[in-house]
Amino acid sequence: MKKILMIATGGTIASKSTGGGLAPALTAEDLLSCVPEIKEVCRVEEVQPFNIDSTNVYSRHWLEIEKIIEKRYAEFDGFVVTHGTDTMAYTAAALSYLMQDIAKPVVLTGSQKSVFLRDTDARKNLFDAFSFAADDGAFGVNIVFDGAVILGTRAKKTRTRSYNAFSSIDYPDVALMREGKPVYFLNDPKPEKPRFYHGMDDRIFLLKMFPGLSPEVFSYLNERCDALIIESFGAGGLPDYDNDEFFGRMKRFLAAGKTVVCTTQVEREGSALDKYEVGRKLLGCGNVLEAKNMTTEATVAKLMWALSEAGTSGKSVKQLFETPVRHDIY
Numbered sequence: 001m002k003k004i005l006m007i008a009t010g011g012t013i014a015s016k017s018t019g020g021g022l023a024p025a026l027t028a029e030d031l032l033s034c035v036p037e038i039k040e041v042c043r044v045e046e047v048q049p050f051n052i053d054s055t056n057v058y059s060r061h062w063l064e065i066e067k068i069i070e071k072r073y074a075e076f077d078g079f080v081v082t083h084g085t086d087t088m089a090y091t092a093a094a095l096s097y098l099m100q101d102i103a104k105p106v107v108l109t110g111s112q113k114s115v116f117l118r119d120t121d122a123r124k125n126l127f128d129a130f131s132f133a134a135d136d137g138a139f140g141v142n143i144v145f146d147g148a149v150i151l152g153t154r155a156k157k158t159r160t161r162s163y164n165a166f167s168s169i170d171y172p173d174v175a176l177m178r179e180g181k182p183v184y185f186l187n188d189p190k191p192e193k194p195r196f197y198h199g200m201d202d203r204i205f206l207l208k209m210f211p212g213l214s215p216e217v218f219s220y221l222n223e224r225c226d227a228l229i230i231e232s233f234g235a236g237g238l239p240d241y242d243n244d245e246f247f248g249r250m251k252r253f254l255a256a257g258k259t260v261v262c263t264t265q266v267e268r269e270g271s272a273l274d275k276y277e278v279g280r281k282l283l284g285c286g287n288v289l290e291a292k293n294m295t296t297e298a299t300v301a302k303l304m305w306a307l308s309e310a311g312t313s314g315k316s317v318k319q320l321f322e323t324p325v326r327h328d329i330y
């Protein structure tokens with residue numbers, strides 16, 4: 001039987017009701033005890049680095065999970081990370097960049113209702129996650145949820161209550177879990193040599209444009225971040241509001257050696273800065289990168305990784321950001 005390491009981090013799946021609302025309280029052992037069928041699929045060991053609501057998960061926790069997997073990579077055939085749904089797509093994307101070309105599966109899962117409840121999606125998601133992690137064809141970072149296997153770089157939480165909470169954005173699912181077995185839609189070759197990374201520069205800011213936003217926001221951003229992601233309208237661009245102040249501020253921001261990435265608020269089909277004048281004017285401000293059809297979650301995580309890696313690899317942020325990783329950009 002395959003040997004799988006379970007990394008329990010909290011989330012709804014491990015929550016109990018408290019006077020102040022649901023909060024993580026169940027341990028890894030508690031979760032496993034609710035799905036005894038997992039013992040028929042694989043051998044499991046567990047660790048619990050933290051037990052928190054995923055709203056509180058950020059880069060420090062991503063690096064902690066990566067460190068556990070790297071340290072114990074040779075010991076196990078696969079890894080299952082139980083995680084809250086709210087930031088699961090960010091964590092899946094971050095791990096996809098921190099652990100590249102891994103030939104073993106790293107599976108993130110959770111639930112919309114606690115495993116402690118009678119009627120819940122938690123037990124099925126747990127069973128499917130371990131079943132996929134134990135499959136010979138599984139590798140890389142994926143989310144397994146409501147029977148779908150989704151690339152860590154393409155996943156987004158698109159529903160807050162329904163069991164089918166996650167969608168693969170602009171890319172096919174990896175597989176469908178059917179009675180504990182994956183039916184594959186993607187059959188990429190397994191990589192041979194894993195690469196682990198250990199840094200994330202979180203001095204970035206995600207600026208969501210809205211009609212009438214003041215360019216004065218740059219006065220705040222100039223001093224506090226190394227890079228800016230502009231989540232713009234439609235195909236992408238900046239408004240001029242008859243004075244071009246946004247473009248002037250953008251040029252000064254870039255001249256200070258900072259990085260700008262443009263993405264779109266539209267969920268599917270991505271940006272296209274060269275399509276409209278407002279987008280071409282943004283490109284004319286300097287070295288503006290374009291997320292194209294990357295998810296916002298992947299854009300955030302990849303930029304953090306690229307900023308950190310550029311400081312040690314000799315490669316530019318642009319080169320790192322524009323190099324595809326597990327179908328994140330095309």
